[in-house]
Amino acid sequence: MxxxxxxxxxxxxxxxxxxxxxxxxxxxxxxxxxxxxxxxxxxxxxxxxxxxxxxxxxxxxxxxxxxxxxxxxxxxxxxxxxxxxxxxxxxxxxxxxxxxxxxxxxxxxxxxxxxxxxxxxxxxxxxxxxxxxxxxxxxxxxxxxxxxxxxxxxxxxxxxxxxxxxxxxxxxxxxxxxxxxxxxxxxxxxxxxxxxxxxxxxxxxxxxxxxxxxxxxxxxxxxxxxxxxxxxxxxxxATFVGASNLFEGEAGSGQLVTRDGLSISHGRQGATGAATALIRPEQFFIAQADDSTPSLDVDLEQIVFVGSTFELFGRTATGRRVIAEIPAMRRSLVGEIEQTRRARLAYDPAAVHLLPAEAA
Amino acid sequence: MTSIAFRRRAQLAVLLGPVSLFLAVFFLGPLAIMIVTSFLSPGLYGGVEWTWYPHNYGRILGFADPMFEDFDPIYIAIFLRSLKIAAMTVLATLLVCYPAAFCISRLSDRWKNFCLFLITLPFFTSLIVRLFVWVLILRPTGLANEVLIGTGIVSRPLDLIYTDGAIILGMVYVFIPFMFMPVYASVEKLDWTLVRASLDLGAGPIRTFLRIILPLTAPGIAGGAVIVFIPALGNFVVPAILGGAKVMMLGNLIEQQFLAARNWPFGSALAMMVMTVMLVLLFIHVVVSGRRGFDPATGH
Structure with a gap:
């Protein structure tokens, strides 16, 4: 010690x-x-x-x-x-x-x-x-x-x-x-x-x-x-330190399913029971529509330029809020999604952190 | 000059005009009359005679008019005694008010306001009435002696009334609110995190008091001391009622010269002497607090 x-x-x-x-x-x-x-x-x-x-x-x-x-x-x-x-x-x-x-x-x-x-x-x-x-x-x-x-x-x-x-x-x-x-x-x-x-x-x-x-x-x-x-x-x-997207649900091996039917991939094999998946906004990146990496499709409500990054405020089909942070150097991509107001937010399952479920 | 600046000045003149005029007529005027009178010779049956006569001051300070009298230091003695009693009044009111201010400043707002109300309460009753109550308490057959005899502490009534002690007691009683208010104002504004900082840096309670609390509340103490000392020095009601004929103070002496002896020039000279002492004290106060250059109200 x-x-x-x-x-x-x-x-x-x-x-x-x-x-x-x-x-x-x-x-x-x-x-x-x-x-x-x-x-x-x-x-x-x-x-x-x-x-x-x-x-x-x-x-x-x-x-x-x-x-x-x-x-x-x-x-x-x-x-x-x-x-x-x-x-x-x-x-x-x-x-x-x-x-x-x-x-x-x-x-x-x-x-x-x-x-x-x-x-x-x-x-x-x-x-x-x-x-x-x-x-x-x-x-x-x-x-x-x-x-x-x-x-x-x-x-x-x-x-x-x-x-x-x-x-x-x-x-x-x-x-x-x-x-x-x-x-x-x-x-x-x-x-x-x-x-x-x-x-x-x-x-x-x-x-x-x-x-x-x-x-x-x-x-x-x-x-x-x-x-x-x-x-x-x-x-x-998770919420007090940094911005976060939290997904509560049932964890299975490599997959967590939320109550509203979203499926979040994570790197933890053998996880079971109630858990919460954490994806930090900067872990998202914009994927093409035919990309097969794990992702979330969102409708964009707001795109905010904060200097070094763009902050994307979106909602999934079931109405769940998602925040993503895209480096400002990828502005050509942002231009595109600004037109369609839709984005496919991909993430690396290995970087998803699983929190144990808490007694509410 | 811009028109805004001009309007400001005009407004100021209108606002300050009446009070300036009032002070000029009813304060500076009488003051001038008094200064002039103090250098004239007293008339045989009261009033004044318009001849230059510096011996009014001489009678007090040691160059009395050789035609009428030898110099008698009695006036200087009265002066010194008055200074002493006023100083003791300041000290005693401070000893009462300073700790009380700390206690009250720590109460909740509601109790604070109630205590401040209690302190102003005496102003609602006539001063003379309140002082006669002290006569009832302090006289040989009064409450204080009854209690002392009843409990067997003394066997014969003590001489309580018509002593210096009775005067100081009465003065303290009268002047406590005057000391309390400025002292309380500075204590209330004391920033307690400074006290914490001092303790944190290793200073014990006594040193923290001497190095932090006392200097930061000193302006209130000085203000209270001036506000109590000046009227206490010239007060004649308290010595007249509680001092009897035995204890003469400046206030009584001056009153006597104007009313009983009808020696207006000498009374004026005495009053001028009192005013000089006060002005000197005020001057010292202003210089000292000015040099400190610190306003406790803002902490700057």
């Missing part, structure tokens, strides 16, 4: 709503984060990801279970005695302090002498690309720069673990993408574990070593980004 930096052992937390109901935010979660790992907690709002983060930082007291950081039990330790720092969603920079004072706060609190503090503040700011900004006030900085100060402030004391609570959600798209790559690089340079919370699946797939998909206070799947995308464990993960 890899070297564990954080371990959650049946961590449980429930909240009472003002209406008198109980909401389970963490349902006996077990989680191991390795040293030097970039782990992302991904899920819709209310799935428990922020609660999980706050349980690790110490702002949420667990109802049950334990939290170990680097082998030490932290369950009952207050936030200010945990070797963990957080980058907050809205940066939470101290408005009455300069950038330098903000960045050096953890060191000041720890009693590091001024000369060393100044040097380390300079180093940390250089690391995030804000060299020489020590004297500015947070309000004089742009959103992206404030984000970097928050980052510098959180890493300066070299925590064993850095928690990031949707830190990029307030930035515009281009800046967000460049920050994603910078964060990943920074994590590599620092050699500390990052736990990153987001509801943006793109972000999760881009940056993480592993992704934990959360829903209803449970970890639905914990895997590498590719495994999450290619082999989701259930339909929640």
């Amino acid at each position: 890899r070297d564990s930096i954080v371990r959650l052992d049946k961590a449980a937390k429930a909240f009472a709503t003002p209406e008198g109901q109980t909401v389970t935010a963490l349902d006996a979660i077990d989680l191991d984060v390795s040293r030097n790992e970039f782990l992302t907690l991904l899920g819709p709002s209310g799935c428990g990801k922020t609660t999980l983060l706050q349980a690790i930082s110490g702002f949420v007291q667990l109802d049950g279970g334990r939290i170990l950081i680097d082998g030490e039990d932290m369950t009952d330790r207050p936030p200010y005695r945990r070797p963990v720092n957080t980058v907050f969603q809205n940066y939470a920079l101290f408005p009455h302090m300069t950038v330098g004072e903000n960045t050096g706060y953890a060191l000041e609190v720890a009693g590091v002498v001024k000369a060393e503090r100044t040097k380390r503040v300079g180093d940390a700011l250089r690391m995030v690309g804000l060299e020489g900004m020590e004297g500015r006030k947070p309000r004089q900085l742009s959103g992206g720069q404030q984000q970097r100060v928050a980052l510098a402030r959180a890493i300066i004391a070299r925590p064993k673990l850095l928690l990031l609570d949707e830190p990029l959600s307030a930035l515009d798209k281009n800046l967000r993408q460049s920050m994603q790559i910078e964060l990943k690089t920074l994590q590599h340079e620092l050699g500390i574990s990052f736990i990153f919370v987001t509801h943006d699946q793109q972000e999760a797939l881009t940056m993480s070593d592993r992704v934990a998909v959360l829903s209803g206070g449970r970890i639905q799947q914990l895997d590498t980004p590719r495994a999450i995308y290619d082999q989701p464990k259930n339909s929640f993960v």
Whole structure:
């Protein structure tokens, strides 16, 4: 087993709503984060990801279970005695302090002498690309720069673990993408574990070593980004991460038949019982009418150009919606189907993923 | 000038005109009269005589008119005592209001509004009536002494009323809403994620209070201190009712000069002295909060 930096052992937390109901935010979660790992907690709002983060930082007291950081039990330790720092969603920079004072706060609190503090503040700011900004006030900085100060402030004391609570959600798209790559690089340079919370699946797939998909206070799947995308464990993960076409039905050897009579070929020999077949939109390609590869015939409702691809929104004869993504370089083909408003969407049976049936 | 800019100015002039006129006539006018009066000599039977007479200020500051009297530092003593009582009032109201503001800011909106209503409730009753109730409570046969004797804590009634303590108690009672409102406004706006950030970065509760909570709520504290200190310094109702004849404060002294002694120039000079102290304090407040350059209302 890899070297564990954080371990959650049946961590449980429930909240009472003002209406008198109980909401389970963490349902006996077990989680191991390795040293030097970039782990992302991904899920819709209310799935428990922020609660999980706050349980690790110490702002949420667990109802049950334990939290170990680097082998030490932290369950009952207050936030200010945990070797963990957080980058907050809205940066939470101290408005009455300069950038330098903000960045050096953890060191000041720890009693590091001024000369060393100044040097380390300079180093940390250089690391995030804000060299020489020590004297500015947070309000004089742009959103992206404030984000970097928050980052510098959180890493300066070299925590064993850095928690990031949707830190990029307030930035515009281009800046967000460049920050994603910078964060990943920074994590590599620092050699500390990052736990990153987001509801943006793109972000999760881009940056993480592993992704934990959360829903209803449970970890639905914990895997590498590719495994999450290619082999989701259930339909929640399949639909939450990426676009998907799901076909529920009875699986037979190499074939799955849906209730409305569609037959989907898949590569799994010997599969039986109720199952769901997953075909990602980009797995489809446009086949000729006399082609014999497994395919679906659809009537096209909409063809949307999104730059690198065309998105085709179609319906099968029984009214089932199908989304396909065709590379924009195949535009001559698209021109043709635009005329007929019909398309034969072919797919490779080997790439079809079968999900086990779920108790509805 | 564009016509839009011109219209803006015209609108502003129309809107600000009446209030400017009102202040000019009813504030600056009397102020000017008072400044002039403070440098005139008092008439023998009240009123003023139109001769230059700097000794009104001399009587307070140490160059009294040698024809009539020796310098008596009594006025400086009254001044200092008034400053002390006003300062203690500020301190005591702050000690009451600051924790209360934190408690109330954490309540639900409904309870918050109810508490704010309770704080403004005293304004619905006459101040004099409320202060006489304190007389009933504090007098030798009053409620406070009855309770103390009844429970056996003391055997003889304590001197509660007509003391500095009674005045401060009354002042605190009167000025609590004035301290509470600005303090509450800044506490309510405090961004608690900053407190979390501080704890997260390793600062314990005490250090977080000193480095984050206190500086961020300081503008409210300073505002409340000014709003309480200034009227407390010149207040004459509370010392008149709860201080009896024993404790003289600036407000009573000035009132006495105008009404009983009929020495308007000296009363004016005293009032000018009080105003000078207040202006200096206000100036310091403006300079300090201006240099901080931070508006807690917007967090910028």
